[in-house]
Amino acid sequence: MKLTTLVKSLIRLYLLASFFTLFLVFHFSVISFANNQNSLIDGHSHDEIKRGERFFKGLLPFNFKGQSCVSCHNIMATDTLNWNPSAMAIAVKYSSLDFESFQASIEQPVGNMLSKVHAGINIEEKDLKAVKAYLDNMAMVGPKPVKPSINNILIFLFFGVLITWALLELIFFRKIKYPFIPVVVLLASLGYQGKVINEEAIKLGRSQGYAPDQPIKFSHKIHAGDNKIHCKYCHHTAESSKSAGIPAMNLCMNCHVIVREGSHSGKFEIAKIVDAVENKKPVEWVRLHNLPDHVFFSHAQHVGVAKLDCQKCHGPVEEMNIMRQYSDLSMGWCVNCHRETDVKFKENSYYESYAKMHEEMETGNLKAVKAADIGANECMRCHY
Numbered sequence: 001m002k003l004t005t006l007v008k009s010l011i012r013l014y015l016l017a018s019f020f021t022l023f024l025v026f027h028f029s030v031i032s033f034a035n036n037q038n039s040l041i042d043g044h045s046h047d048e049i050k051r052g053e054r055f056f057k058g059l060l061p062f063n064f065k066g067q068s069c070v071s072c073h074n075i076m077a078t079d080t081l082n083w084n085p086s087a088m089a090i091a092v093k094y095s096s097l098d099f100e101s102f103q104a105s106i107e108q109p110v111g112n113m114l115s116k117v118h119a120g121i122n123i124e125e126k127d128l129k130a131v132k133a134y135l136d137n138m139a140m141v142g143p144k145p146v147k148p149s150i151n152n153i154l155i156f157l158f159f160g161v162l163i164t165w166a167l168l169e170l171i172f173f174r175k176i177k178y179p180f181i182p183v184v185v186l187l188a189s190l191g192y193q194g195k196v197i198n199e200e201a202i203k204l205g206r207s208q209g210y211a212p213d214q215p216i217k218f219s220h221k222i223h224a225g226d227n228k229i230h231c232k233y234c235h236h237t238a239e240s241s242k243s244a245g246i247p248a249m250n251l252c253m254n255c256h257v258i259v260r261e262g263s264h265s266g267k268f269e270i271a272k273i274v275d276a277v278e279n280k281k282p283v284e285w286v287r288l289h290n291l292p293d294h295v296f297f298s299h300a301q302h303v304g305v306a307k308l309d310c311q312k313c314h315g316p317v318e319e320m321n322i323m324r325q326y327s328d329l330s331m332g333w334c335v336n337c338h339r340e341t342d343v344k345f346k347e348n349s350y351y352e353s354y355a356k357m358h359e360e361m362e363t364g365n366l367k368a369v370k371a372a373d374i375g376a377n378e379c380m381r382c383h384y
């Protein structure tokens with residue numbers, strides 16, 4: 001008897017849980033549905049947006065040297081650096097500007113790059129308006145608008161009914177000769193619901209918009225490599241403080257007051273620097289290197305005192321168009337280097353307190369001192 005009450009309450013619990021998740025899923029679907037509707041209020045009909053999208057993607061009969069807008073202005077994120085502005089970047093820039101300025105960027109292009117790439121594009125105003133509508137909509141809902149998933153909810157509900165049936169059949173009715181049938185139904189339905197719940201949960205924690213890798217396509221190869229700008233020109237606190245720091249936009253302006261057009265990206269990326277400075281909008285670079293909070297690391301110790309090259313830890317940065325983390329920043333990495341790397345005592349006022357070692361080195365008793373020998377591998381040096 002006890003067993004059936006337990007099973008009953010389990011079923012009740014399950015039903016309660018499924019209705020609750022159903023409610024959540026429904027709730028968020030309605031929100032995304034409402035978001036989609038909003039875009040229609042903005043003066044553009046759904047058909048116009050759809051037409052703009054088809055035009056942008058080259059699905060309408062329009063030929064421009066065999067290319068469409070999407071051949072250069074990509075909609076999806078790419079693995080490699082695409083120097084052209086993404087569709088989303090254009091959409092965001094022009095969402096607050098009027099149709100005339102949008103039209104001008106295509107029909108009266110300025111700058112070496114733009115007048116080359118857009119030369120000969122000839123679009124009817126009606127079509128261009130549809131493209132602008134499509135982009136305005138994109139700026140609002142992201143490149144891939146979420147489809148209202150009323151059907152999905154019904155399917156979810158249907159599997160819920162199946163689960164309930166299978167449970168009841170297995171425990172109470174036992175009418176079916178082959179018990180594996182309800183078992184299979186049960187497992188399959190649970191699997192489906194689990195998948196949906198998991199997907200919805202992931203979506204909840206994520207912003208829908210398309211996030212470019214970095215807000216400006218800044219290339220270390222062009223700056224530190226091709227133009228030989230010294231690392232410390234931009235990361236000027238590396239020598240003397242814990243953090244190497246990321247330069248403020250004002251520093252970029254030292255050069256970009258004059259250099260207004262790049263040979264890869266045209267005016268689009270550099271215009272963002274000017275915009276950030278003029279409107280005092282800080283650029284939110286995505287941080288790559290991140291040690292856990294319980295680890296202490298100081299650039300001053302390694303660059304200023306130990307006289308290590310940046311490349312020793314960060315790799316061939318001057319060859320990177322897109323910055324990437326080169327070392328794994330594990331504890332083993334730190335500790336091994338401390339075991340292997342000589343301390344540079346010579347011409348280094350920081351080490352005057354190690355006078356004894358100094359003397360021994362001079363008399364030749366001591367060949368070299370590794371970082372580990374002066375305590376760099378003591379736990380407390382690196383851990384708070």
Ligand code: HEC
Nearest residue numbers: 067068069072084085090105111113114117265266267268
């Ligand atoms: C051959 C590649 C190419 C094609 C095709 C192309 N573009 Fe562009 N577009 C670019 C490049 C490169 C830039 C950035 C150039 C610059 O800013 O100097 C740009 C910039 C833009 C800009 C922003 C101008 C600004 O700086 O504010 C808009 C808007 C734009 N394109 C719309 C379109 C539309 C709409 C189409 C399709 C009809 C299209 N482009 C087709 C390459 C292309």
Ligand code: HEC
Nearest residue numbers: 223224229230231234285286287288289310314317318323
């Ligand atoms: C013209 C200025 C400039 C120069 C020169 C420069 N950097 Fe940078 N650096 C930046 C900017 C801006 C960022 C942030 C954007 C990014 O990550 O690409 C950055 C990011 C970095 C990062 C990643 C920081 C993080 O964790 O997010 C490292 C490491 C770095 N730079 C190292 C170097 C080294 C090494 C050199 C010399 C070879 C160098 N930089 C030269 C401007 C510069």
Ligand code: HEC
Nearest residue numbers: 231235238243244245289290291297302303308309310313
């Ligand atoms: C001994 C290895 C080492 C050397 C040498 C080194 N770095 Fe770093 N760098 C790191 C580590 C580790 C981090 C991550 C720090 C953190 O998360 O707190 C980092 C982070 C950075 C960052 C991100 C912002 C910050 O300060 O946390 C920049 C930028 C940077 N380094 C630039 C440089 C430049 C430029 C040089 C040369 C002048 C240099 N680094 C030399 C190990 C090194």
Ligand code: HEC
Nearest residue numbers: 217218227229247251252255259262263264265266269270
């Ligand atoms: C010391 C001078 C100098 C500084 C400082 C500088 N740049 Fe540049 N930048 C250049 C030069 C030179 C070019 C190459 C122009 C070309 O492609 O002909 C360039 C090109 C660019 C380009 C376009 C790349 C291309 O080829 O299309 C971008 C984007 C850019 N810089 C961003 C930045 C940012 C962001 C900063 C500040 C963190 C910065 N720059 C600081 C000199 C500088």
Ligand code: HEC
Nearest residue numbers: 296297301306312333334337338341342371375376381382
């Ligand atoms: C490329 C080699 C190298 C790497 C990698 C490296 N270090 Fe060091 N580190 C040194 C050298 C050389 C010294 C000696 C400089 C000195 O006398 O302080 C040192 C010194 C230190 C010191 C100062 C010890 C003292 O004298 O108080 C600390 C703390 C430290 N490192 C932490 C770290 C941490 C944390 C990491 C990893 C995230 C790391 N280091 C990675 C080479 C390295």
Ligand code: HEC
Nearest residue numbers: 291292295329330331334335338376377378379381382383
């Ligand atoms: C040279 C610097 C350095 C020294 C010395 C050092 N650690 Fe670490 N330790 C690190 C770094 C960096 C990490 C973070 C590694 C990561 O995130 O993968 C770390 C992580 C850890 C962790 C957490 C492991 C984890 O998975 O998050 C523990 C525990 C730890 N260290 C203990 C110690 C003890 C005990 C000592 C002394 C024997 C010590 N450490 C000495 C740099 C150091």
